[in-house]
Amino acid sequence: MKFAHIADCHIGGWRDPKLTDASVKAFEKAVDKSISENVNFMIIAGDLFNTALPPVDRLKSAVQKLRHLKDNNIPVYIIPGSHDFSASGKTMIDVLAKAGLVINVAKAEQDENNLKLKFTIDKKTGTKLTGMVGKKGSLEKEYYEALSREELEKEPGYKIFLFHSALTEFKPSSMEKMDSHPLSLLPKKFNYYAGGHPHFVFSREEENFGLIAYPGPLFPNNFKEIEDLERGGFYIAEVEQTDEGYRTSITHHPIQIFNIHKIKIDGDKKTPTEIEAEIKQSIENIEFNNTVVTIRLEGILESGKPSDIDFKEIFDILYNKSAYFVMKNTAGLKTKEFEEINISTASSEDTENKLIKEHLQEIKVSDWGPETEEAKTKQLMHALSFEKQEGETNKSYETRIKQELDRIIEF
Amino acid sequence: MEKGKVISGEYGRIIVRQKSSKDIELGELLIAENDSSKILTQVFDLQYGSQLSDKNLQLVSGLKLEEENDLEMMDPHLRNYTLAFLKPMIDLSPDKTKICKKLPKFFSTVREIKEEDLKFLRSSSNNFFVGNLRSGSKTMDVPISLPGEKVLSHHILIPGTTGRGKSVLMSNLLWDSLDKDYCGILVLDPHDEYHEKLKKKESENLVYYTSKDEPGARSLKINLKSIKPYHFEGVVNFSDPQMQALGIYYKQFGEKWIESILLEKPLQGNVSFREDTIAVVRRRLLHLLGLEFANNQISCKSIFSFQAGESTVSDICSDLRQGNTVITDTSSFSGTVELLIGSLIAHSIFNQYKQMKNNDSKPVISIVLEEAPRVLGKEVLEKGSNVFASIAREGRKFKVGLIAITQLPSLIPREVLANMNTKIILGVEMKPERQAIIESAAQDLSDDDRNIASLDKGEAIISSNFAKFAVPVSIPFFDEFIKKDIKEQDTSKKDFSGMDLS
Structure with a gap:
């Protein structure tokens, strides 16, 4: 038996149309590779889309590929992730599930205040799949705490658990500020734990659990990830049944959409003109066909300010050399006068998280403790970032947002 | 209620004649007052x-014992009595409460203490509750709290013999400080006794690491790169050459130094060690870190890992910086591993605070x-200092403190004991142990030797730079203490939105 495990496609994630196309292309490549590898089914461990209701043009391409999988008799098992989840249930995942293009395995039965997960059985292979949604601010933690575990753990056969959360014990040091759950919240004794959410490639056989795997995003989702990861990828898992039980081996398949060229310059004690010259020198005699170029500048300038650097000229040179896309980050480049200002050079999400943490408990809301407040703030920010959809009236947009907010605040 | 009259004595040893119908207990708090002054003693x-001579007393008792007659002494209540010896503690003048530097007047009334006499004990914010005031063996409804931030950064020593209430006291302290944001507490719990109690508070500020099977708890995994x-x-008694070998490997291989020792990677440059030095270091590291080496591959069988736990130490430090209580169940580890974990976290948080x-x-x-x-023992420190001793010496400057619990305070050097500015003294039977405490206490406890020896279960004396006098307290039972904070069961139906519940 073979299956593909992808996560964090974030279709519609980049603002720039060129890079938004890239996340769709990455999804298309993953689907094509999975079909050519004859997988029995595909798993998407959350965040197929960047929002609960993605833009129609991006959706169209994704749906085409899902249809392609269906035509090839490859079922797609999915869970909503922290980006494409909606508390009111109005998500594109739901629509796709109703259309039979994907199967949402985050199915459960509520027994008083306990959550009993239900298995979805893959008809061809008999694999049993279930999973848990991912929510903004890691609020799915409450769901895990309410989980009835015994029956899940006793269930025989090859079992896969889909989840969309970072695990405290395994997150890398670069993600130490990311909300996470302890491993012990996951139900035990599954054969494969298909993870999503933290954007890193990781797999580990864990005693009493099984093979825990994060394939990383299909395409890097921000400037820093382009620098760090350069490309996305996904896993194809192969399962063998032996006398000792099931043996799962996984292979990571990188997806290269573009070449990446990184320019990183230490601007300490340099003038804007010197930095400009250094960048120009570094790109001399290089062609940038199908290449995304990143320029990161750091340090304290000897004189002048970052805006004195003529980026337009540099960008023009790079585009003339056939670069596909050029992006810069000067957040770490400071002028002498402002060197005391502490600017984060991490992603905007990290900056948001830092600011939220700094201002926790300044205003008392209901009986929210700091953790609840942090999670709810993130959920609210996420809900308020929903855009009005094409064809949606102002009234229905307002109602949709209000419903979402009501569910989050629980007034 | 009058209990006696001041009749004689000197400063620090005021003699009081006890009223015949009243009882005075050792350790009891009394007020000596007259029209112009009021002194807590x-x-x-x-x-x-x-009033009778010894010979007469012996004669009277002989007659009572041998002649079996109904002989009664004239005015027995007037002629025979009890003398109580008091030490003055606080001058409760109406204008200002201060350390007492005078004697009460002759025939001053000595009476029982009342709650209104103790208004000065009600402290302000950041209260760190220790127990209720105790007068002799009677517990009063006067909570004793200390200024939490100062007390914790200036270290606390909790000495006491087994069974005298150290665990109950520590559980109460942790329970009380759990929801207070002025402190973050790290507990290395070798008996895994605190989490079970503290989880009843259902606090978001409690973080628990354990290797036990408990949903929601974090499993302790520490990356070897840390x-x-x-x-x-x-923590580990490496010889000088062995320590030097560790240092050189760290210098040359950076965060992969442990792996490099285990794989016997050659050192660069003109550096060499005796083969047996490296062999011993290697063997000890394998044993200590629970690693196995076979077919030129290292496998991790313990909490230490090459792959997992990269953010564990920084997660713990971050929780502490946010004012959380982090309990690490070390019951399944050896003492050395427990101390190594403590050393890792203590180094990290202490350095972070130092650099702020x-x-x-x-x-x-x-x-x-x-x-x-x-x-913190003399023997350990003679072999070289460690991070805990550094914290004991200079931690208060950086807001990092210790709560040291021990049955044997005499094993801790005097200068370290003197740095522990608050001592919550439980019953200690052994004389040398009492002596070590008395000699390093914030108040003069030289007359309290017997008092400390006679402390019953749950009774304590607080001697602190942040208390006006050595305060006798009674530590409440944990289950009684937490009653006020136990939340009612949430019966509202939970919302599992986003899950397909159809």
């Missing part, structure tokens, strides 16, 4: 007194050390 000794050679100081330009707004960090002489 404490009983430190009791004696018989009589360990540096100096973390072994005071301004940590006024940060919570004070306190590290609970059970059986403290393991790292």
Whole structure:
């Protein structure tokens, strides 16, 4: 038996149309590779889309590929992730599930205040799949705490658990500020734990659990990830049944959409003109066909300010050399006068998280403790970032947002 | 209620004749007052007194014993009595409460203490509750709290013999400070006794690491890259050449130094060690870190890992900086591994606080050390200092403190004991142990030797730089203490939105 495990496609994630196309292309490549590898089914461990209701043009391409999988008799098992989840249930995942293009395995039965997960059985292979949604601010933690575990753990056969959360014990040091759950919240004794959410490639056989795997995003989702990861990828898992039980081996398949060229310059004690010259020198005699170029500048300038650097000229040179896309980050480049200002050079999400943490408990809301407040703030920010959809009236947009907010605040 | 009259004595030893119908107990708090002054005193000794000579007393008792007659002494209540010896503690003048530097007047009334006499004990914000005031064996409804931030950063020593209430006291302290954001507390719990109690508070500020099977708890995994050679100081007894070998490997291989020793990677440059030095270091590291080496591959069988736990130490430090209580169940580890974990976290948080330009707004960090002489003992420190001793010496400047629990305070050097500015003294039977406490106490406890020896289960004396006098307290039972904070069961139906519940 073979299956593909992808996560964090974030279709519609980049603002720039060129890079938004890239996340769709990455999804298309993953689907094509999975079909050519004859997988029995595909798993998407959350965040197929960047929002609960993605833009129609991006959706169209994704749906085409899902249809392609269906035509090839490859079922797609999915869970909503922290980006494409909606508390009111109005998500594109739901629509796709109703259309039979994907199967949402985050199915459960509520027994008083306990959550009993239900298995979805893959008809061809008999694999049993279930999973848990991912929510903004890691609020799915409450769901895990309410989980009835015994029956899940006793269930025989090859079992896969889909989840969309970072695990405290395994997150890398670069993600130490990311909300996470302890491993012990996951139900035990599954054969494969298909993870999503933290954007890193990781797999580990864990005693009493099984093979825990994060394939990383299909395409890097921000400037820093382009620098760090350069490309996305996904896993194809192969399962063998032996006398000792099931043996799962996984292979990571990188997806290269573009070449990446990184320019990183230490601007300490340099003038804007010197930095400009250094960048120009570094790109001399290089062609940038199908290449995304990143320029990161750091340090304290000897004189002048970052805006004195003529980026337009540099960008023009790079585009003339056939670069596909050029992006810069000067957040770490400071002028002498402002060197005391502490600017984060991490992603905007990290900056948001830092600011939220700094201002926790300044205003008392209901009986929210700091953790609840942090999670709810993130959920609210996420809900308020929903855009009005094409064809949606102002009234229905307002109602949709209000419903979402009501569910989050629980007034 | 009058209990006696001041009749004689000297400063520090005021003699009071006890009223015949009243009882005075050792350790009891009494007020000596007259029209112009009011002094809080404490009983430190009791004696018989009589108007009759010893010979007459012996004669009377002989007659009673041998002749079986109904002989009664004339005015027995007037002629025989009890003398109580009091030490003055606080001058409760109406204008200002201050340390007492005078004697009460002759024939001053000595009466029972009342709650209104103790208004000065009600402290302000950041209260760190220790127990209720105790007068002799009677518990009063007067909560005793200390200024939490100061007390925790200036270290606390909790000495006491087994069974005298150290665990109950520590559980109460942790329970009380759990929801207070002025402190973050790290507990290395070798008996795994605190989490079970504290989880009843359902606090978001409680973080628990354990290797036990408990949903929601974090399993303790520490990445080997987090360990540096100096973390072994005071924890593992490496010889000088062995320590030098660790240092050189760390210098040359960086965070992969442990792996490099185990794989016997050659050192660069003109550096070499005797083969047996490296062999011993290698063997000890394998054993200590629970690693196995086979077919030129290292496998991890313990909490230490090459792959997992990269953010564990920084997660714990971050929780502490946010004012959370982090309990690490070390019951399944050896004492050395427990101390190594403690050393890793203590180094990390202490360095972070040291480097902060301004940590006024940060919570004070306190590290609970059970059986403290393991790292603060004279023998250990003679072989070299360690991070806990550094914290004991200079932690208060950076808002990092220790709560050292021990049965044997005499094993801790005097200068370290003197740095522990608050001592919550439980019953201690052994004379040398009492002596070590008395000699390093914030108040003069030289008359309290017997008092300390006679402390019953749950009774304590607080001697602190932040208390006006050595305060006798009674520590409430944990189950009684937490009743007020137990939340009612949430019966509202939970919302599992987003899950397909159809």
